[in-house]
Amino acid sequence: MKSKNTYRLAVLFAATICCMCLDNPAEPGMGEVTCPGCNVIVVSVDALRKDHLGCYGYDRDVSPNIDKLASASYVFQNAYSQCSWTRPSMASMLTSKHPPSHGVLTESRDSFIDDSQPLIQKTFFENGYDTAAFIANPNLYSDFGFNKGFMYFYELPGVFRAGKVLEYAANWTYDNKDKPFFMWIHLQVPHDTYEPPGPYQDFYTKDCVSNLHPLNTTRERIMTPPRYDVSVSANLSEGDICRMVGLYDGEVAVVNDALGVFFHRLSLMGLSNNTIIVFTADHGEEFLDHGSLYHGATVYNELVEVPLILYVPGHPGIKINKTVELIDLYPALTQLVGIKTPETLEGINLFSKKRKPAYTETRFRTVAYKSLMTVEGYKIIENQKTGETEVYNLEHDPLELNDLSAQKTGLRDKLLKQFKDFQMNLPQYTPTDSAPVSNDTLNRLEELGYLI
DSSP: OOOHHHHHHTTOOOOOSOOOBOOOOOOOOTTSSOOTTOEEEEEEETTOOGGGSGGGTOSSOOOHHHHHHHHTSEEEEEEEOSOSSHHHHHHHHHHTOOHHHHOOOSSSTTOOOOTTSOOHHHHHHHTTOEEEEEEOOGGGSGGGTTTTTOSEEEEOOTTSOHHHHHHHHHHHHHHHTTSOEEEEEEEOTTSSSOOOOGGGGTTTTTTOOOOOOGGGOSHHHHBSSSSSOSSOBOOOOHHHHHHHHHHHHHHHHHHHHHHHHHHHHHHHTTOTTSEEEEEEESOOOEESTTSOEESSSOOOHHHHEEOEEEEOTTOOBEEEEEEEEGGGHHHHHHHHHTOOOOTTOSOOOTTOSOOOOEEEEEEETTEEEEEEEOTTSEEEEEETTTOOEEEEETTTOTTOOSOOTTTOHHHHHHHHHHHHHHHHTSOOOOOSSOOOOOHHHHHHHHHTTOOO
16 A cells, blocks of 8 residues: 555645745734735635644644645634534624524524525625535535525535535636636535545554444444434544544545645636635534534534634735634625625624624534633633533633633623623524425435434
8 A cells, every 4th residue: 555645645736825924923904914806715624623734733744735825824723613513603604693693503494594694605796706606515505595695506415525526616716717706615524424535544543443434433323322412422442532533634634635636726727816715614523522522512612613714815824813703704805805894794804903702602402502702711601401601711721621610600700791791782583484405405414414
C-alpha cells in the first residue's frame, strides 16, 4: 500500500492565493475590509470539529489545504453556531436570525424556512448576482425551503463524496464565471458514517486496538436505544473511540484533499483575486467529550464552536479573537461586496467593533438545551427540561470540565439573569404550516438517523 504522503501528493494542491500571513490578533473595523462586486463562495462542512484542523491547533496533518487558505484569511478563533445540528444551524446562517426567530427548531416538518425570511441568497440575487447551491444533506433540501432565492439548486445524494460535490460546483463555476455569483456548497463528510475511502481508513487508525467496522460507526448502530436516546452510548472501548476518531480524521483529510483540487481549479479560472471564500461548519462532533456521541444532544463547545475562515482577496491573514456567531456572516458578506444589508437581521458585521454574546440552542429528540457565551468569557447552559444550569469560565476552562454553578452561586445568578434578559429580547416565530417533504427526502434522512 502506498504511504499517506505518496497517495495524497496527487491531490495536495496549494491554493494559489495571495498569502500575506500575519499572526496578528488585530481586529480591523468595517471600512478597512472591502471587496466591491466580488464573487462569494460559502463552503460549509457537516459535523466538522474546529479542533481537528491544523489552523486551529490540531497536531495531525489532516488539513494542509484548509490551513493554507487560513494563512491568507481572517480566522475567527471564537465563532459559534446557533445550533448543534444541521437544519437550524444553517437556517440561522442563511437568515442571520437565531432559531426562535426563524422557527426552524426541530426535526419535524414544521421546521422549515418560509417565504418571510430574509435569506442571504435572496439579497445577492436581488442585487444582480447569479445564485447557486450544491447540497449533499437532505436536511437542507428544497423540501425545507433552503432553495428559496437560488437560481440553481442542486440536491446531491449524501453518498456523493466531497470531491464529486465540489466537481459539480467547479463545473458550474466555469460555465458562469463571467458574471458575479453567490454560491453555497454544503459537504456531507465527515458526518457519520465514518467511512473514508481506500487508504484514508488506515491513515490515523493504525495504533487503535479495535475491530470496529466503518459501516458500524453510525448513530443507528452505536446508540442504545438506536433511534431515540441521544445521550447513552454503547459500551465502546478506548480502542473503539480511537478508531472512530481516526476514521473521522480520515474523512476530514478527504474533504481537505477535495478542496485542494477545487481551489486549484478556481485559480486556473482566474478567480482568486475577485472571489471571497468562506469556510465553516454547521456544528462539530462529540466523541464522549461529555458522555455523548455524534451531535444534537448538547451545546458544549466541541459541538457549537465552529471553524470560520474568511478569505478576502488582497487582505492579509489575521486571527481575530472576539466572539462571533454564524449569523454575523450575512451582514459581513453584504457589506464586503457593497450590497445594502436588510434591517431585519439579528447578526452584526463580523468586523464590527461591537462586542456581543453568542447564543445557541438545540431541541433534538428527548433533549432541549440553550446556552449563552458572554463577552466576559463565561458560558451558561440551561437544561430546558429540568431547569438545571451549568457555568463555565471558557478562558480558564475551554474544555468545559469544571462546572462553577454550585461553587459560585452569585455568578450563576448574575449570568442566569443576563441569559433570561437576552432570551426575552429574541423575536419568537413559528411557521404556521408544514413542509411537504417527499418520500425520497424522508428515506435519505432516515438513512442518516434523523426522524421526521
